[in-house]
Each structure stands twice: as C-alpha cells, then as structure tokens.
Amino acid sequence: MPPVLETRDLAKSFGGVKAVDGVSFSAEAGRLVALIGPNGAGKTTCFNMLNGQLKPDRGEVLLAGKPITGLAPRKVWRLGVGRTFQITATFASMTVRENVQMALISHAGKSWRLFGRADQRRLEPANALLDQVGMTAQAERACGVLAYGDLKRVELAIALANAPKLLLMDEPTAGMAPQERIALMALTARIARQRGIAVLFTEHDMDVVFAHADSVLVLDRGRLIASGTSAEVRNDPQVRAVYLGSGATSGGH
Amino acid sequence: MLDLVLTQTLNGLASASSLFLVACGLSIIFGVTRIVNFAHGSLYMLGGYLAFTLVTWLGPADPLGFWGGVILAVLLTGLAGVLIEVLILRRIYQAPELFQLLATFGVVLMLQDIALATWGPEDKLGPRAPGFRSFVILFDNRFPSYELFLIAVGPVVLGLIWLLFHRTRWGVLIRAATQDREMVSALGVNQRLLFTSVFAFGAALAGLGGALQLPREAINLHMDLSMIAEVFVVVVVGGLGSVTGAYLAAVLIGVLHAFGILVLPKITLVLVFLVMAAVLIVRPHGLLGKAGVEPRGHAGQLFLLRPADGAAKVFGLVALGMLVLAPLVVPDHVILTLTDLVIFAVFAASLHLLMGPGGITSFGHAAYFGLGAYGAALAVKWLGSPMEEALMLAPLMAGIAGAIFGWFCVRLSGVYLAMLTLAFAQIAWATAFQWVDLTGGDNGILGVWPSVWAVPKTAFYYLALAIAVIVIVALRVIIFAPFGYALRAGRDSPLRAEAIGLDVGRLQWAAFTIAAVAAGIAGGLFAFSKGSVFPTYMAIPRSVDALLMVLLGGVQTVAGPVVGAFAYMGLNEQLMKLTAYWRFVLGLSIVLLVVLFPRGLVGTWLYWRARRESAAQATAAA
Amino acid sequence: MQIDRRSFVAGTLALGVPQLVRAQGAGPIRIGEVNSYTAQPAFLKPYRQAWELAQEQINAAGGVLGRKLETVFRDDAGKPEDAVRHAADLATAEKVDIIAGGFLSNVGLALADYANQNKRLYVASEPLADALVWSKGNRYTFRLRPSTYMQAAMLVEEAAKLPAKKWAIVAPNYEYGQSAVKWFKELLLKARPDVTFVAEQFPALGRIDAGATVQALEAAKPEAIFNVTFAVDLANFVRAGNTRGLFEGRQVVSMLTGEPEYLDTLGAETPEGWIITGYPHADLQTPEHVRFRDAYKAKYNDYPRLGSVVGYETVQAIAAALAKAGSTDNEKLVDAFEGLKFGSAFGPIEFRKIDHQSTLGAYVGKSALKNGKGVMVDWSYRDGGKYLPSDDEVRKLRPAV
Structure with missing residues (x-):
C-alpha cells in the first residue's frame, strides 16, 4: 500500500529565490510527521504546495499513490486532505458549531442548497467533533470573539470534518500557552491514531515536536537536510548547526 | 493627418491634467484612510467656484490677482477638506467598510445646494489666465497656450508629489500607511493628524484641479458628479493608491477620448467605462496597483447573523400587517408611495445579498433594476406581451445580464470589483441611451401600463407587495440556507472556504445572478408602476440609491435593507415635497444618521440589544 | 376615531398625510407644477419666478372663474420616473385641477403619457421634443414652447x-x-x-x-x-x-x-x-413685452430670461383656458385648449387644434x-x-x- 502522502522532488521559486528545492518525503497513516526548520526554510511554501494553494515549479504530490499536484485547494480537500493555518482562518460571523457544520455541509456536497436552515443540518456530527476537540461549551459563541487557543481547536474540528486521510497543520500551536500546546498535540495524536490519519505539521516549539512527532523532517533554505526519529534528528550535527544554532560549524555570529 | 494626430494628443494631455489632479488626491486619500471619497468631485467644484469668486475679486487681469486667487481657492478647498474630516469622517473610521462612503455622499448633496445658494444657478465662465490668454501655432493649428500650461502641470505635480513622498517624513508615512495601515499605527504615529492632513492635501489637489479649469471651462453645478465618475475610473485604472498610475490612467483616458471623438463621436458617453472594463479584465488591480492595498477581510466588524427571534418576528409581522391593511385606511397617494417603497425594498434586498453575505460591493446594481424594467418594457412594446408575461421576462433579462457581467466581476475584489460593476452598468445605460431604435433613447419607452385588473392603485399595490414579500422572504431563506452560509464563508475567510471545498468564485457568481434576478423583478414592477422606462433607471444615481438604502439599514443584518429602503426613500420623497433645498436637508440627515448609527439602523439596534443582554448576563452572573 | 386611526397608521409608516382633504369648488384652483428645479436651475429659477408673478397678477385681478389660482411646485430632479410619481401624487393627494411643467423632453413625454393614461390635462411648458405633440401626441397634452x-x-x-x-x-x-x-x-x-x-x-x-x-x-x-x-x-x-x-x-x-x-x-x-x-x-419694446418686463423687474429686480416668458405664459394660457371652459373639468379644459387664443408677451398665440402645439415663436x-x-x-x-x-x-x- 502506498503511503498516504508522498512528495517527489518538489520545488518552487519566487523571483529567483528557491523557497523549496527538490523536497521528497512521505507520511504514513496514523503517524505524526513534523516539518521543522528555521524561519524562511520553506515550510509554509511546502505546505501550500501540498494542498494546492501554490503550484509547484517541479515535482509531484501523491495522495495515496494518486497524483494531486496543482489541483485547486478545494479539490485537494475533496480527496481527503484537511488543513489548519498558521494564522487561524475561521468564519467570524458564524458560531463555533456553524463553522463545523459548514465544513460538514460542504463535505456532504450540500453547500449549494438554496433552502433549509443551514444551522439545522449535520448537528450530530458537528457536536461530536466539537466534543472531540473540547469545544462543546463554546459551541454557541461567535468565532470572531474566541481566544486564539480555542480558535486552533475549532480549526482542528473543521479540518476533521471531511474525515481526512491526511491532516496538514501549519504551526498548530503558535500563540498558545505551553501547556495548551502539549494538550492540543496530544489530542491531535490521539485522534490521528484512532482514525488512522496521517498528520504533517510544522512547529517551532521543539518540546512539542520531540514529544509527539513519530518522525521529523528538517528543512533548510528549501532543502531537506535530515529526516528520522526525534532522537536521530536531535543528534544530527548538520541539524544542530543550521537549526539548533550551536554556531560551531557556521563560524559564529 | 499627422498634424491632427499630434494636436489631438496634446488635447488629450491637456484634459488629462485636471483629471490627474483630482484623481491623485482621491487616490492618496483612499490609500491612507481607505475611504472612497464620493465628495471629491464636489471639492473639485468648490475649488472652481472659489477660484471664480476670488479671482474676480482680486482682479483677473493682474497676474498676482489671478494666481493669488487660484492659490487661495486651493487653500480654502483644503480647509473644507479638514472640516469634512474633523466634523464627520473622524467619527466613523471604526464603522464598517464603505460606511464612510455614505457620509461622503451626504456631503455631496449638501455641497450641491450650498453651491447653488452661494453662487446661483448660472454657469460661470471665468476669466482667461494672464500670460496664457492666446495661442501658439503648433502643427499648423492654433493651440491655446493655457492648454500647454496645463499639459506641463500634470508631470510637475507628479514630480512634486514624488519628492514629497520620498524626501519628507510625512510623505514616507503616507507611503507606509498606503502599504500597511496597521504598521503605521503600531509605529506610534499620530494617526489623527496624519489622516486629517492627508484629507486636506487630497482636497487641496481637487481644489487645484477645479481652480485651474477656470480659464478653460465654465464653472457649473454639474461639475461635481460629472467629474467624480471619471475620476473613480482614473484611480481604479491606475491602481488604487498609485499616484503614478493615476497619471498614466489620466493620460490614457484623456488621449483615448480625444481620438475617440475623431473616430466615433458618439462614443464619448461610455468610452472611459469601456476602457476601465477592458483594463480591469486584463489587470485586476489596475495598471500599477498592488494586490495588498485592498482592505482585507471584515474581521472585527462582523457579528453573528442570527435568524429573527420572537420579538423581531412579531415586529416584522406587525409591519407586514400594517402594509396589508394600509389601503383600507390611507388615501390613494400614500398607496402610490408605498408601492414605490416596497419595490425599492426588493431592490435593496437584492443588493444586500451581494453586499452582506456576499461581501461584494456593487456600484452598478441599478443595471439589473434597469434591465428588468427594460425587459418588461421591451416585451410590452415589441412582443405585445401582457403585464404578467412581461413581469416574467424582466428577471430573465436582468438575470442573463447578471450572469454575464458577474462572470467577469467575481474575478476581482473590493473596490476594483465595485468599479467593474459600475462600468458594466454604464455600458448598459449607454446602450439604452444610444440604441434609439430599440429603446427610444433617453425619451424611453412609454405606455408600459399594467393589465386591466392591476390598474387600480390598490390592486397594483397588492401585486407589488405580494411579489415583494415572496422575493424578500426567498432572499432571506437563501441567506440562512447552506448556500447563504457558504457565500458568507467565502466572505469571512476565502482561504478557509477554499480549504473546505467551497468554490468561492462560483458561489459569488451565483449570488450575483440571483441578486440580478431579484433586482430585475423590482425593475419590472417599477416599470409598470410608472408606466414607462428611461435610461435613468440604470444611471449612477439609482445605483447610489441602492447602496445608500443597504448601508443605511445596516449591511450585516438581514432586515437592514428593507428598513433602509423605507427610511431612505421615504425620507427622500418627503423632503423633496417639503423644501426646495431638499438635497441639503437629505445630505445632512444622511450625515447625522451615519454619525449616530454607525452600524446602520438595524445594525445599531441589534448592537444595543446585544450589549444590554450581555450586561444583563453579567449582572445575573454576579 | 376614524381620522385618529388613519393618522396613526400613516404616521407610523413615517409618511404623513401632507394635506387634509380640501373642499372642492369654493377654494382656489390648484395647479400642480413638476419641473427639474435642482437639475436645471439656470432656466427654471426665472421660470418659477415669472410663474409666481403671473399667478399673483391674475389673483390680484380677481382670479379666474371667481377663484384664485394656487400652484404646488415639485422638483423631479431630472428623473422622469420621479416626475410621474409627483404627477400622481399631485393628482391624488394635492387634488390639483391641472398638471403642468416639464423642461427635459423625457420628463415631458413621461408626464404626457401619464396624462393620457389618467385622462388628465397636462400643459407642457418647456420640453422641446417633437414627439410630445406628434408621434406620442395625445388628447390631454398641450405644449407652449416652440419645438425642436x-x-x-x-x-x-x-x-x-x-x-x-x-x-x-x-x-x-x-x-x-x-x-x-x-x-x-x-x-x-x-x-x-x-x-x-x-x-x-x-x-x-x-x-x-x-x-x-x-x-x-x-x-x-x-x-x-x-x-x-x-x-x-x-x-x-x-x-x-x-x-x-x-x-x-x-x-x-x-x-x-x-x-x-x-x-x-x-x-x-x-x-x-x-x-x-x-x-x-x-431691446424688445412692444407694449405687451414692456408691460411684462417692467412687472418682472419690479418684483425681482432682475431682467426676465426666456424661462420667465415660458413660465409667465404657461400661467396665462391656463387662465385663458379656464375662462374659456368655464370649469375645471379636464375634458372641458382640453376642449377649451384646442384652438385657444390669447395674447402673450411675444404677441398673440394660439394652441393649434390639429396637434396641440402653441404658435409661440x-x-x-x-x-x-x-x-x-x-x-x-x-x-x-x-x-x-x-x-x-x-x-x-x-x-x-x-x-x-
């Protein structure tokens, strides 16, 4: 069986700057893969190519063995890829539950219905998802007024609405308190294992990465410089040099 | 032949100059404050009138008197800009996007009557400029030396603005604010002072444009509106916030105009709008515009859209009941007014679908109202259709046009999109105006009277009311149905919407078509209520009416447009009867309403109620 | 009680009832005048001034048919659809006897069509469109000013x-x-x-x-x-x-x-x-014009414009037709207008029976x-x-x- 996600030689340049340059990796069902690297390493660009927001200059993206390179984000989503954003993107004029309902309605292919109240549709599954991410108590609140950490949970619920094979999470814990971070990633890991979802996430917080990632990919200046388990990556001298900032091989600051 | 080409190019460059002066002021104001200043044409007119008075007073023959008068007029116009900013706009920067537009439109109306009262109705042909009274011989033609002066003014002002923007701290701040408003406020700049000074500067440029017209064209009471439309075009074609773009666009339009006159004399009516449509279709952000200048999203201004609760339902039913019972108690003429109002409520509700849930501003919604009216009238005139059939064809025609125009429009966003809708509306208007054989031109189509059973005023009123209720309820159902939610999702966060499989472009396109169909129904009804159709049905003022109704009611509410339609059109009508200076009073009322109800009438009511409830909850919890 | 409820309902609808129903016959003869006052002020300010002058003169001389003339002016802002709305409002709410006015051709044509549909007399003062008396001409419409x-x-x-x-x-x-x-x-x-x-x-x-x-x-x-x-x-x-x-x-x-x-x-x-x-x-020194000009100057301290002549003579025409018809009945007035002769500031003129165009030159x-x-x-x-x-x-x- 092919891996849930596989990329082959992905590349993208912006005005001559190689943001991502020949990246290949894969992600397996039920496992969390962390994509790390210093600022400007190309993580977000890489993400945006995976879900179709950017077209790669070169290379291929395969979802369960089928090419999805260059498909529009909404088509990629239809094939079972959920996504959360570095800066949360939710519908501010809807309640928490309606946000999830919207995603469920879209997943059911009913978003063009001209009648029937939308907030009465897909109530059960929406409540179940909210329950899963611990947002039941806040289901009636407007997304526009939520705390940042809660928004991240809502995003996770939205991203799970299409029963995805693959979950892409760009900086899922940015802006959260350290304890919240651990809790959210623990929750994510639990859900991923339960449902057999492959999770690819970028993260700045190394504690989060090393605590939850089953494997780690390290990007630097658009290139994949290391991959392996947390322990392997942590001890990789190249990674230490460019990322963990020992300064030993780069000649000091 | 070459002589003619060269001379016409110079003519085009000369007209481009004043266009540029006014346009770059508007563009700078928009760049920094994000305000679409409808009153910019009025400031241009004010500059012209002030210059006329001051120059005449100081002595037009004396160079000092003339140029001194012009400079004074420019400064005074700048001062008028300060007054507008400090007295009105400053109070409503926090209001939802485009709400300021409503306020500036109020200023337009007030200034029209102020100018009429101050300077009287006659056109004022000003004195010629000392030193530029005569002509030079160029390419075997006489060419006015003042036009040469004007040709030079454009690039000189462009250069001065460049220096100002690159060599002074104030200018650098303006550029920074144009690129990222939040960043500037984060830098701790005195934003109030920056906004006021920018508004004054933009107003002064408009005043300069008007004052420099003095030796060239008669100053008149229609200068404001005829200028504002063209200037919007220039700003948008050039790219919002881009001064150089504004100059290029002004030159492009000025020169195309001069040549258009040679090739197709009648095209002058729409040429600028054709150019704008073409440019925007090819370049969605104008010639030199950047994507980032548009205000992004509506975050912070949105609140939950909830279906009507018990109290609101009762209120709505009581209002409807009163409308149903009205013919029993009120006299005939009130029935006529009510007929108009329910038709306008449909028109406003149709635009609201776009502006509210869709997040699409249309400056040209009258096109679909007008095409509906023409659809009905043409069916009566050419097919001999009875009213019932014509009322079916009205939305069909409007819907087809909406689908075609919308297809292009939804590729754009924000003000660019709004201006493309305006361009299409003007093209539709010009078609009705120019295609005399089919549409009767500006004399319109007469004899569009209802079927016999609907001739009595009460009968037609009930027909209009029934259709209005059906259409408004249908639009409401759509807003709360999955489609409405999906549309709103695309507005709230296009990124998220796409990421959950929603095709935002197609949803907006469909919304555009539905809104056009609904507006077409209103237009068809309007045609039969008036018995005739005219190009004015799709002219700019009608589009502005629709905008005002929606904004006044409150964009982010569902009942808003209906309330707005009754409030605005009702007010308009009553004032027109009460006073000859109804424009001033209406303008003042709009400004006051905007300042007092910065979320629109219904929006403010909902906001107050929500605050009271949360306060009550807080006390209960404590 | 009935009135209370009416005014309550109307008031709640924020529309108001501008005028109470007025007694017919004894009161003044009412003219409803619709024009593009705010859109075309240069022509229409002198027009309205002269209109008011003519009305004042006629009323000072005892009015017409023993009744005074009274005019309700309405601004259509240059929009024909608003003109039609005003006409209907004037006819139903203000109970005017005669509708007049119009400067823009499309406004004139819209009013003429309204007049024809509702069988109301419409005296078009200024619109120049030929269609007004020819291709779109109708029984109820008469035009004063020389056409295009x-x-x-x-x-x-x-x-x-x-x-x-x-x-x-x-x-x-x-x-x-x-x-x-x-x-x-x-x-x-x-x-x-x-x-x-x-x-x-x-x-x-x-x-x-x-x-x-x-x-x-x-x-x-x-x-x-x-x-x-x-x-x-x-x-x-x-x-x-x-x-x-x-x-x-x-x-x-x-x-x-x-x-x-x-x-x-x-x-x-x-x-x-x-x-x-x-x-x-x-320079026009005919006695009838001098009389008009002097009166205008005396009242407004300004010289008359062409709009003044048109406004003045429209009132004169209406007065002459009322006198000839002996009634405010619109059908009788229409008959009276056909072939109506009266003296204007430019000399004697006639509303032609054949096409309802006046011979004002x-x-x-x-x-x-x-x-x-x-x-x-x-x-x-x-x-x-x-x-x-x-x-x-x-x-x-x-x-x-």
Whole structure:
C-alpha cells in the first residue's frame, strides 16, 4: 500500500529565490510527521504546495499513490486532505458549531442548497467533533470573539470534518500557552491514531515536536537536510548547526 | 493627418491634467484612510467656484490677482477638506467598510445646494489666465497656450508629489500607511493628524484641479458628479493608491477620448467605462496597483447573523400587517408611495445579498433594476406581451445580464470589483441611451401600463407587495440556507472556504445572478408602476440609491435593507415635497444618521440589544 | 376615531398625510407644477419666478372663474420616473385641477403619457421634443414652447441663404440634439440640395471635451457650422473655438444661443455674427413685452430670461383656458385648449387644434458684443405657426389620437 502522502522532488521559486528545492518525503497513516526548520526554510511554501494553494515549479504530490499536484485547494480537500493555518482562518460571523457544520455541509456536497436552515443540518456530527476537540461549551459563541487557543481547536474540528486521510497543520500551536500546546498535540495524536490519519505539521516549539512527532523532517533554505526519529534528528550535527544554532560549524555570529 | 494626430494628443494631455489632479488626491486619500471619497468631485467644484469668486475679486487681469486667487481657492478647498474630516469622517473610521462612503455622499448633496445658494444657478465662465490668454501655432493649428500650461502641470505635480513622498517624513508615512495601515499605527504615529492632513492635501489637489479649469471651462453645478465618475475610473485604472498610475490612467483616458471623438463621436458617453472594463479584465488591480492595498477581510466588524427571534418576528409581522391593511385606511397617494417603497425594498434586498453575505460591493446594481424594467418594457412594446408575461421576462433579462457581467466581476475584489460593476452598468445605460431604435433613447419607452385588473392603485399595490414579500422572504431563506452560509464563508475567510471545498468564485457568481434576478423583478414592477422606462433607471444615481438604502439599514443584518429602503426613500420623497433645498436637508440627515448609527439602523439596534443582554448576563452572573 | 386611526397608521409608516382633504369648488384652483428645479436651475429659477408673478397678477385681478389660482411646485430632479410619481401624487393627494411643467423632453413625454393614461390635462411648458405633440401626441397634452422642429426650421430659413455648402455639426448626444440635427439636415437639404455635411460631433451632454471637439471640426474644414450645444457645453465650445480660431471666416448657425440663460454666460467671449434663436429681452419694446418686463423687474429686480416668458405664459394660457371652459373639468379644459387664443408677451398665440402645439415663436437674429456682454442684433420675431409642417404632414406625424 502506498503511503498516504508522498512528495517527489518538489520545488518552487519566487523571483529567483528557491523557497523549496527538490523536497521528497512521505507520511504514513496514523503517524505524526513534523516539518521543522528555521524561519524562511520553506515550510509554509511546502505546505501550500501540498494542498494546492501554490503550484509547484517541479515535482509531484501523491495522495495515496494518486497524483494531486496543482489541483485547486478545494479539490485537494475533496480527496481527503484537511488543513489548519498558521494564522487561524475561521468564519467570524458564524458560531463555533456553524463553522463545523459548514465544513460538514460542504463535505456532504450540500453547500449549494438554496433552502433549509443551514444551522439545522449535520448537528450530530458537528457536536461530536466539537466534543472531540473540547469545544462543546463554546459551541454557541461567535468565532470572531474566541481566544486564539480555542480558535486552533475549532480549526482542528473543521479540518476533521471531511474525515481526512491526511491532516496538514501549519504551526498548530503558535500563540498558545505551553501547556495548551502539549494538550492540543496530544489530542491531535490521539485522534490521528484512532482514525488512522496521517498528520504533517510544522512547529517551532521543539518540546512539542520531540514529544509527539513519530518522525521529523528538517528543512533548510528549501532543502531537506535530515529526516528520522526525534532522537536521530536531535543528534544530527548538520541539524544542530543550521537549526539548533550551536554556531560551531557556521563560524559564529 | 499627422498634424491632427499630434494636436489631438496634446488635447488629450491637456484634459488629462485636471483629471490627474483630482484623481491623485482621491487616490492618496483612499490609500491612507481607505475611504472612497464620493465628495471629491464636489471639492473639485468648490475649488472652481472659489477660484471664480476670488479671482474676480482680486482682479483677473493682474497676474498676482489671478494666481493669488487660484492659490487661495486651493487653500480654502483644503480647509473644507479638514472640516469634512474633523466634523464627520473622524467619527466613523471604526464603522464598517464603505460606511464612510455614505457620509461622503451626504456631503455631496449638501455641497450641491450650498453651491447653488452661494453662487446661483448660472454657469460661470471665468476669466482667461494672464500670460496664457492666446495661442501658439503648433502643427499648423492654433493651440491655446493655457492648454500647454496645463499639459506641463500634470508631470510637475507628479514630480512634486514624488519628492514629497520620498524626501519628507510625512510623505514616507503616507507611503507606509498606503502599504500597511496597521504598521503605521503600531509605529506610534499620530494617526489623527496624519489622516486629517492627508484629507486636506487630497482636497487641496481637487481644489487645484477645479481652480485651474477656470480659464478653460465654465464653472457649473454639474461639475461635481460629472467629474467624480471619471475620476473613480482614473484611480481604479491606475491602481488604487498609485499616484503614478493615476497619471498614466489620466493620460490614457484623456488621449483615448480625444481620438475617440475623431473616430466615433458618439462614443464619448461610455468610452472611459469601456476602457476601465477592458483594463480591469486584463489587470485586476489596475495598471500599477498592488494586490495588498485592498482592505482585507471584515474581521472585527462582523457579528453573528442570527435568524429573527420572537420579538423581531412579531415586529416584522406587525409591519407586514400594517402594509396589508394600509389601503383600507390611507388615501390613494400614500398607496402610490408605498408601492414605490416596497419595490425599492426588493431592490435593496437584492443588493444586500451581494453586499452582506456576499461581501461584494456593487456600484452598478441599478443595471439589473434597469434591465428588468427594460425587459418588461421591451416585451410590452415589441412582443405585445401582457403585464404578467412581461413581469416574467424582466428577471430573465436582468438575470442573463447578471450572469454575464458577474462572470467577469467575481474575478476581482473590493473596490476594483465595485468599479467593474459600475462600468458594466454604464455600458448598459449607454446602450439604452444610444440604441434609439430599440429603446427610444433617453425619451424611453412609454405606455408600459399594467393589465386591466392591476390598474387600480390598490390592486397594483397588492401585486407589488405580494411579489415583494415572496422575493424578500426567498432572499432571506437563501441567506440562512447552506448556500447563504457558504457565500458568507467565502466572505469571512476565502482561504478557509477554499480549504473546505467551497468554490468561492462560483458561489459569488451565483449570488450575483440571483441578486440580478431579484433586482430585475423590482425593475419590472417599477416599470409598470410608472408606466414607462428611461435610461435613468440604470444611471449612477439609482445605483447610489441602492447602496445608500443597504448601508443605511445596516449591511450585516438581514432586515437592514428593507428598513433602509423605507427610511431612505421615504425620507427622500418627503423632503423633496417639503423644501426646495431638499438635497441639503437629505445630505445632512444622511450625515447625522451615519454619525449616530454607525452600524446602520438595524445594525445599531441589534448592537444595543446585544450589549444590554450581555450586561444583563453579567449582572445575573454576579 | 376614524381620522385618529388613519393618522396613526400613516404616521407610523413615517409618511404623513401632507394635506387634509380640501373642499372642492369654493377654494382656489390648484395647479400642480413638476419641473427639474435642482437639475436645471439656470432656466427654471426665472421660470418659477415669472410663474409666481403671473399667478399673483391674475389673483390680484380677481382670479379666474371667481377663484384664485394656487400652484404646488415639485422638483423631479431630472428623473422622469420621479416626475410621474409627483404627477400622481399631485393628482391624488394635492387634488390639483391641472398638471403642468416639464423642461427635459423625457420628463415631458413621461408626464404626457401619464396624462393620457389618467385622462388628465397636462400643459407642457418647456420640453422641446417633437414627439410630445406628434408621434406620442395625445388628447390631454398641450405644449407652449416652440419645438425642436420649429426652432430648427427658423434657422434653416436663414442657413439656406448662406453661400456655405460644406457644413459641420455639433450637438449634445441626446434626443434633443439628435432631433435638431435630423430636422436641420432634412430641411436644409430640401432647401439647398447642394450642401453636404462633412463632420458631426456628439459630445455627451454637459461633458464636452471642447478642445478635442473643436479640433475635430476644424480638421473637416467646413464652411459653416450648425451648433446645438447649450449651457455649459456652449460656453466651453465657444471659448475653445475662439482661441483656436474655429469660427473665423465661418458662418455659425446656432440653436437657443440667443436665450439670455446661455448668452449671458458667454459674456466677453460671445462670438459675433452667429445666426441664433433667442430672446432679446432688453431691446424688445412692444407694449405687451414692456408691460411684462417692467412687472418682472419690479418684483425681482432682475431682467426676465426666456424661462420667465415660458413660465409667465404657461400661467396665462391656463387662465385663458379656464375662462374659456368655464370649469375645471379636464375634458372641458382640453376642449377649451384646442384652438385657444390669447395674447402673450411675444404677441398673440394660439394652441393649434390639429396637434396641440402653441404658435409661440422665437426671435432669430445675430449675436454681437456690446460693452463686454453678448446681445442679439438684427433680430425679428418668427411666428411659430409659420414654421410648422403642412396640416397633411402633421396628420401623418401624429398618428394615434
């Protein structure tokens, strides 16, 4: 069986700057893969190519063995890829539950219905998802007024609405308190294992990465410089040099 | 032949100059404050009138008197800009996007009557400029030396603005604010002072444009509106916030105009709008515009859209009941007014679908109202259709046009999109105006009277009311149905919407078509209520009416447009009867309403109620 | 109780009931006047002033049929749909006996259609559209001012005498401009088959790009020019044409330019020797005009414009028709208007039975500069009745009545 996600030689340049340059990796069902690297390493660009927001200059993206390179984000989503954003993107004029309902309605292919109240549709599954991410108590609140950490949970619920094979999470814990971070990633890991979802996430917080990632990919200046388990990556001298900032091989600051 | 080409190019460059002066002021104001200043044409007119008075007073023959008068007029116009900013706009920067537009439109109306009262109705042909009274011989033609002066003014002002923007701290701040408003406020700049000074500067440029017209064209009471439309075009074609773009666009339009006159004399009516449509279709952000200048999203201004609760339902039913019972108690003429109002409520509700849930501003919604009216009238005139059939064809025609125009429009966003809708509306208007054989031109189509059973005023009123209720309820159902939610999702966060499989472009396109169909129904009804159709049905003022109704009611509410339609059109009508200076009073009322109800009438009511409830909850919890 | 509920309901609807129902018969005779006051103030301010003057004079002399005249003025803001709304409102709410007014052609046509549909008399004061009495003419509509056709015909008479063979045309791009051009060409070609038209310019109304338009006309090297632009377009056209020498060595024939509303704006720029239609208010010394002018000056401390004459005579016509009909019944008034004769400031005129057009004429003369101001010289009155097509042609032009 092919891996849930596989990329082959992905590349993208912006005005001559190689943001991502020949990246290949894969992600397996039920496992969390962390994509790390210093600022400007190309993580977000890489993400945006995976879900179709950017077209790669070169290379291929395969979802369960089928090419999805260059498909529009909404088509990629239809094939079972959920996504959360570095800066949360939710519908501010809807309640928490309606946000999830919207995603469920879209997943059911009913978003063009001209009648029937939308907030009465897909109530059960929406409540179940909210329950899963611990947002039941806040289901009636407007997304526009939520705390940042809660928004991240809502995003996770939205991203799970299409029963995805693959979950892409760009900086899922940015802006959260350290304890919240651990809790959210623990929750994510639990859900991923339960449902057999492959999770690819970028993260700045190394504690989060090393605590939850089953494997780690390290990007630097658009290139994949290391991959392996947390322990392997942590001890990789190249990674230490460019990322963990020992300064030993780069000649000091 | 070459002589003619060269001379016409110079003519085009000369007209481009004043266009540029006014346009770059508007563009700078928009760049920094994000305000679409409808009153910019009025400031241009004010500059012209002030210059006329001051120059005449100081002595037009004396160079000092003339140029001194012009400079004074420019400064005074700048001062008028300060007054507008400090007295009105400053109070409503926090209001939802485009709400300021409503306020500036109020200023337009007030200034029209102020100018009429101050300077009287006659056109004022000003004195010629000392030193530029005569002509030079160029390419075997006489060419006015003042036009040469004007040709030079454009690039000189462009250069001065460049220096100002690159060599002074104030200018650098303006550029920074144009690129990222939040960043500037984060830098701790005195934003109030920056906004006021920018508004004054933009107003002064408009005043300069008007004052420099003095030796060239008669100053008149229609200068404001005829200028504002063209200037919007220039700003948008050039790219919002881009001064150089504004100059290029002004030159492009000025020169195309001069040549258009040679090739197709009648095209002058729409040429600028054709150019704008073409440019925007090819370049969605104008010639030199950047994507980032548009205000992004509506975050912070949105609140939950909830279906009507018990109290609101009762209120709505009581209002409807009163409308149903009205013919029993009120006299005939009130029935006529009510007929108009329910038709306008449909028109406003149709635009609201776009502006509210869709997040699409249309400056040209009258096109679909007008095409509906023409659809009905043409069916009566050419097919001999009875009213019932014509009322079916009205939305069909409007819907087809909406689908075609919308297809292009939804590729754009924000003000660019709004201006493309305006361009299409003007093209539709010009078609009705120019295609005399089919549409009767500006004399319109007469004899569009209802079927016999609907001739009595009460009968037609009930027909209009029934259709209005059906259409408004249908639009409401759509807003709360999955489609409405999906549309709103695309507005709230296009990124998220796409990421959950929603095709935002197609949803907006469909919304555009539905809104056009609904507006077409209103237009068809309007045609039969008036018995005739005219190009004015799709002219700019009608589009502005629709905008005002929606904004006044409150964009982010569902009942808003209906309330707005009754409030605005009702007010308009009553004032027109009460006073000859109804424009001033209406303008003042709009400004006051905007300042007092910065979320629109219904929006403010909902906001107050929500605050009271949360306060009550807080006390209960404590 | 009944009234209470009514006013309550109306009040709640924020509409109000402007006037209480008034007793018919004994009170004043009410005229509803609809015009584009805010859109066309230059013409309509003098118009309204003279209207009020005429009404005052008639009332001072005891009114008509023993009743005073009273007018309710309404502004249509230049929108025909608003004019129709006002007309309906005037008829139903204000209970006016007669509807009058209109400046723009489309407003006039809309009101005429309303009048026909509702069987109400409509006295069109100013709209120039030929259709108003011809192709769209109806039983209930009468027009006072000389139409586009009539004014074009008066100028063609003079134009035909000119040696020029190559003509250029400039006209505002809307119905009035197009009709004027159509008639001018048709009638001139009939009188002078040897002329040709070498250029036509149709600037948008109120938005002429004067320099480029003048250049385009100049490029065609015409021998004469027919101008239909007026108001601000005319001023800009004249200034650009003067500087660029467009009018030098060329004959110019120009519609309406001699009307003080437009001529006064030109001031020192007034081109000399243009053949124009208009109104030489200062030099017209017939007793009927002097009487009118003196009264106007006494009341407003200003000289009358052409709009004043039109406003004044519309009231006179209505008064004469009321006296002739002996009733405010609209059917009787319509019958009275047909063939109605009365004396105007320009001399005796008649509302023709055949097409409801009045025979009010216009003055044709030449433009000249006097003390830095534009005036009309060598003028003479052209009786409108002489510049209309033959009765047979009129019958063809006015098909359905």
